[in-house]
Amino acid sequence: MTADGFTTVARVGEIDDGGVKLVRYDETPIGVFRLGDAYYALEDVCTHDGGPLAHGIVEGDQIECPRHGARFDIRTGAALTMPAITPVPTYAVRVVGDEIQVGPQGAATTATGAPAASRDARAAAAMDEKPGPVDKPAPSQQEVAVRAALENVMDPEIGLSVIDLGLIREVHFLPEGKTFIRMMLTTPFCPYAPQMMEDVKQATTSVVPQPCEVELMADPWSPDLMPDPGLLGYSF
Numbered sequence: 001m002t003a004d005g006f007t008t009v010a011r012v013g014e015i016d017d018g019g020v021k022l023v024r025y026d027e028t029p030i031g032v033f034r035l036g037d038a039y040y041a042l043e044d045v046c047t048h049d050g051g052p053l054a055h056g057i058v059e060g061d062q063i064e065c066p067r068h069g070a071r072f073d074i075r076t077g078a079a080l081t082m083p084a085i086t087p088v089p090t091y092a093v094r095v096v097g098d099e100i101q102v103g104p105q106g107a108a109t110t111a112t113g114a115p116a117a118s119r120d121a122r123a124a125a126a127m128d129e130k131p132g133p134v135d136k137p138a139p140s141q142q143e144v145a146v147r148a149a150l151e152n153v154m155d156p157e158i159g160l161s162v163i164d165l166g167l168i169r170e171v172h173f174l175p176e177g178k179t180f181i182r183m184m185l186t187t188p189f190c191p192y193a194p195q196m197m198e199d200v201k202q203a204t205t206s207v208v209p210q211p212c213e214v215e216l217m218a219d220p221w222s223p224d225l226m227p228d229p230g231l232l233g234y235s236f
């Protein structure tokens with residue numbers, strides 16, 4: 001470790017654009033992310049339930065927790081959607097020669113060495129940059145109520161709920177008074193899909209009485225999207 005508290009964790013070129021490397025800084029697991037030419041370091045912990053975060057889905061400058069789907073801003077650590085409300089701790093990153101170095105917590109800098117704005121300002125900026133109503137964080141009470149109701153909607157083929165299977169990927173409450181849900185299926189062309197979508201709609205409207213639209217995602221499902229893959233006998 002250098003005198004100013006930095007330690008080399010990777011070489012330039014080692015992390016793909018949009019990729020992440022899991023490293024340790026002072027015994028703390030850290031995900032070092034690359035977005036374009038910039039690097040960011042977040043503690044490998046989801047502030048919702050303490051699960052590992054770095055191997056979640058990276059979309060643009062956001063990462064989605066593989067357990068219950070909370071999204072965080074990779075650049076700031078800010079929690080963007082439920083069920084997380086607390087930011088993930090950030091660490092400083094700098095590039096010296098071809099070495100990527102991680103430094104003390106909280107002093108977030110990018111690879112260019114430019115100091116980041118304060119956490120509040122960064123979180124506010126992240127909110128301002130949101131592209132549209134679909135990406136706005138859901139009101140917590142409503143989303144919690146919807147997810148609780150969906151625990152009773154079963155995938156008849158597997159015998160687990162759509163929540164246990166991690167099929168409900170996004171829940172949004174649109175300003176025009178509509179609930180919008182994006183869900184996956186465990187297998188493409190699942191014969192139970194129409195019934196499950198209808199059940200999701202009914203369970204949702206039973207707790208949030210407004211029109212509900214359910215959209216099927218084409219993305220392939222895998223057990224690591226489940227909050228507890230152990231329910232299917234997997235461990236990650």
Ligand code: FES
Binds near residue numbers: 067
């Ligand atoms: S542990 Fe990450 S959303 Fe629950």
